Amino acid sequence: MFLEFLIAALLGIIAGIFTxxxxxxxxxxxxxxxxxLSAFLMDFVSLPSxxxxxxxxxxxxxxxxxxxxxxxxxxxxxxxxxxxPGHKLLLQGKGYxxxxxxxxxxxxxxxxxxxLIPFLIIIAPKVYETLQPYIGxxxxxxxxxxxxxxxxxxxxxxxFTVFLMAGILGIxxxxxxxxKQPLFPMLSGLFGISMLIVSLSNKVEIPKQHITDTIKIPKxxxxxxxxxxxxxxxxxxxxxxxxPAQAAILGSNIIGRLSTYTFLILIGGxxxxxxxxxxxxxxxxxxxxxxAVLAIREILVTIDLNTLILFLAIxxxxxxxxxxxxxxxxxxxxxxxxxxxxxxxxxxxILLITILVFYFSSWLGLLILLVSTAIGIVxxxxxxxxxxxMGCLMLPVILFFVL
Amino acid sequence: xKEQTLLKIALITALLGLLIVYLISDNIEIKEKNIEKIxxxxxxxxxxxxxxxxxxxxxxxxxxxxxxxxxxITVVLFKNENKTMPIxxxxxxxxxxKVDEYEGKLEIIADRLRVVR
Numbered sequence: 001m002f003l004e005f006l007i008a009a010l011l012g013i014i015a016g017i018f019t020x021x022x023x024x025x026x027x028x029x030x031x032x033x034x035x036x037l038s039a040f041l042m043d044f045v046s047l048p049s050x051x052x053x054x055x056x057x058x059x060x061x062x063x064x065x066x067x068x069x070x071x072x073x074x075x076x077x078x079x080x081x082x083x084x085p086g087h088k089l090l091l092q093g094k095g096y097x098x099x100x101x102x103x104x105x106x107x108x109x110x111x112x113x114x115x116l117i118p119f120l121i122i123i124a125p126k127v128y129e130t131l132q133p134y135i136g137x138x139x140x141x142x143x144x145x146x147x148x149x150x151x152x153x154x155x156x157x158x159x160f161t162v163f164l165m166a167g168i169l170g171i172x173x174x175x176x177x178x179x180k181q182p183l184f185p186m187l188s189g190l191f192g193i194s195m196l197i198v199s200l201s202n203k204v205e206i207p208k209q210h211i212t213d214t215i216k217i218p219k220x221x222x223x224x225x226x227x228x229x230x231x232x233x234x235x236x237x238x239x240x241x242x243x244p245a246q247a248a249i250l251g252s253n254i255i256g257r258l259s260t261y262t263f264l265i266l267i268g269g270x271x272x273x274x275x276x277x278x279x280x281x282x283x284x285x286x287x288x289x290x291x292a293v294l295a296i297r298e299i300l301v302t303i304d305l306n307t308l309i310l311f312l313a314i315x316x317x318x319x320x321x322x323x324x325x326x327x328x329x330x331x332x333x334x335x336x337x338x339x340x341x342x343x344x345x346x347x348x349x350i351l352l353i354t355i356l357v358f359y360f361s362s363w364l365g366l367l368i369l370l371v372s373t374a375i376g377i378v379x380x381x382x383x384x385x386x387x388x389x390m391g392c393l394m395l396p397v398i399l400f401f402v403l
Numbered sequence: 404x405k406e407q408t409l410l411k412i413a414l415i416t417a418l419l420g421l422l423i424v425y426l427i428s429d430n431i432e433i434k435e436k437n438i439e440k441i442x443x444x445x446x447x448x449x450x451x452x453x454x455x456x457x458x459x460x461x462x463x464x465x466x467x468x469x470x471x472x473x474x475x476i477t478v479v480l481f482k483n484e485n486k487t488m489p490i491x492x493x494x495x496x497x498x499x500x501k502v503d504e505y506e507g508k509l510e511i512i513a514d515r516l517r518v519v520r
Contacts, residue, residue: 001429001431002429005428005431042517064496087472104404104409107413122446167409214404214405310423310431313419314424315420316417316423319420320413320415320418320420321413331449391462
């Protein structure tokens with residue numbers, strides 16, 4: 001079994017590299033495919049090995065998905081808020097540092113979260129029962145705080161308008177039953193293409209990138225970001241409809257102002273913690289909170305304590321390997337952005353995203369991409385935070401819980 | 404944080420994960436259950452069974468089988484599509500499913516079924 005698990009983990013990591021690096025290819029796609037093939041695959045491998053494959057892919061994905069977000073401006077739902085701070089560092093020649101910060105967040109938060117899991121198993125059912133009726137109101141309070149934190153009435157108005165426009169778009173997109181991959185065109189427009197268009201129109205040049213050995217962050221700041229990532233990443237793992245984007249907004253608002261560096265640690269940490277702790281929610285409250293864990297439940301039906309320990313150990317193993325892999329692949333991306341003219345690179349990425357959106361979501365996807373890009377440019381023009389565009393996911397979730 | 408420090412932490416984490424996987428991997432397989440040991444206390448538990456198909460009724464929506472080990476239990480498999488199950492009397496089958504009770508009798512609601520031979 002040990003060897004079978006190792007092979008499954010390695011194959012999962014390879015799959016995670018592909019899903020992490022190729023925009024639009026989400027782990028849910030591979031997970032669904034695996035579920036449909038599981039009856040056939042169980043002739044050759046044990047069912048827990050399929051779970052090991054999914055966990056390995058999902059954890060590797062959370063380390064690697066920042067690369068297209070930071071270097072290409074093509075994020076997924078989990079990394080959308082990391083695009084701007086990541087791109088900001090890229091334009092200062094610190095693209096490698098930006099990725100390394102998310103890796104620090106992912107690895108250290110994973111270790112911290114896993115060490116807290118015995119405690120989480122005990123408190124999860126109680127926290128879930130107590131907070132579930134109020135989750136919509138908690139998110140609403142976070143949004144009100146976010147908007148009111150903008151300085152001046154004018155900016156508050158625009159922050160609210162951006163949130164509302166993105167929110168209405170989110171409700172429309174997420175309720176379209178005939179649309180495949182609804183998040184890809186919406187998030188690519190709001191956070192990816194809109195940012196690329198602003199950069200291209202400003203004639204931005206990518207400076208020479210530095211491979212920095214040491215990143216200096218005050219220990220307390222680092223610790224604060226890790227605690228916020230572990231707390232909010234774990235929190236969203238127990239409730240339906242919440243994802244890393246909501247957790248980032250929740251975490252950064254609860255813990256107070258974070259610098260660009262610590263925000264990237266937070267973004268990296270939340271995504272990985274969410275994936276690991278969602279296994280605990282499957283074990284402790286029998287709820288699957290993301291596509292990968294849902295696939296595991298479809299395959300294994302239920303997990304016992306030994307299987308949970310196996311999956312968490314796999315998460316540690318893959319987390320360690322993914323740290324090396326991500327830093328190695330980032331060096332390749334650094335060379336790529338240095339060699340290629342940014343104007344051409346930006347236009348190529350816009351073209352690539354447009355083709356992928358058309359492939360996945362057809363003409364309707366292109367329309368959504370166009371509208372979301374237009375909304376995504378507004379925060380830049382009116383000079384408010386781009387995180388208000390996360391209304392596209394926050395508003396539907398708030399309405400789901402409150403109404 | 405120095406890159407060397409980060410990589411050292413990553414290496415230790417990976418090795419720790421590897422060690423735990425090694426130690427736990429022998430305790431993972433879903434344990435096969437003897438029919439005689441399935442009791443009312445196992446209701447809602449997920450079990451794995453291997454046995455010989457003694458009797459089979461294949462309808463549009465459900466396949467009902469009697470499995471012997473030599474003790475007997477009823478296995479119910481709900482079908483998503485109206486397909487004839489490729490199972491015959493005398494086949495040895497491996498079943499993953501939940502223990503349930505129907506009209507005072509214990510049965511298995513199969514989640515997955517595999518013909519061994």
